[in-house]
């Protein structure tokens with residue numbers, strides 16, 4: 126929350142206002158009581174009192190009060206415009222600060238997302254994977270990953286052109302975003318036409334259900350691809366991995382296994398999902414050899 130800095134000018138104008146008010150009240154009281162009737166008309170205006178050499182005829186305290194109020198009045202007249210300048214400058218600075226904060230938020234978002242698809246980019250995925258891996262280890266919860274690749278996408282580009290290819294990529298990203306609707310789910314572009322869905326607190330069964338939902342939604346969306354040897358519409362192959370992470374284990378194994386599942390799905394005819402057979406507990410000492418594990422359809 127922003128706290129507005131207190132203007133030194135506003136303190137000054139309050140002070141001079143008080144001095145002026147007290148002096149004027151004193152002037153009025155003295156005039157009414159007829160203590161110095163011949164000068165009563167002069168009191169309301171301390172500056173005028175000074176001009177008429179009030180100090181010659183007034184008690185010294187009253188003359189001093191008149192002098193102080195005159196100075197206060199003069200300073201107030203000078204300070205008020207400065208006060209307004211200060212206030213408008215302060216308002217401009219606040220506006221500028223808000224503009225920069227919004228711009229900063231936009232830049233942070235841009236740095237974390239893919240310019241073409243509007244989903245998280247690979248770097249952001251790596252960042253979130255690290256956090257979610259640790260969280261899952263702490264909470265002893267499964268962490269699942271889908272690795273998704275558009276089938277025969279080179280053929281799609283060659284047949285319909287690169288721009289249509291970009292539109293197709295956006296369509297698939299849109300389906301993934303709609304399918305992975307839980308607040309903790311993350312959809313990211315892993316590279317080229319490969320995308321990932323990271324799902325905290327999700328078992329291998331839940332991840333498989335999500336993969337099936339994606340196939341179904343793509344079939345329903347029916348993005349035309351009549352040249353495809355797989356189907357009349359755009360299809361994807363999906364590799365699934367799911368683990369109970371251990372804090373110091375190498376999290377890249379989650380990606381490796383999803384990648385291997387994807388390879389198996391492609392090899393088995395595309396437009397399908399493949400996963401490893403069992404939910405695995407990854408211990409740190411297992412790390413080096415895990416890359417060779419082959420997922421099965």
Ligand SMILES: Nc1nc2c(ncn2[C@@H]2O[C@H](COP(=O)(O)OP(=O)(O)OP(=O)(O)O)[C@@H](O)[C@H]2O)c(=O)[nH]1
Pocket residue numbers: 241274275276277278279280282286287288289290291294316317318391395
């Ligand atoms: N339009 C478009 N194409 C892309 C983009 N990124 C990668 N590609 C293309 O995606 C294609 C990927 O082709 P391959 O890796 O051979 O795979 P594939 O044709 O999908 O075949 P399978 O994966 O075996 O089904 C290449 O032609 C890339 O040029 C992109 O941002 N836009």
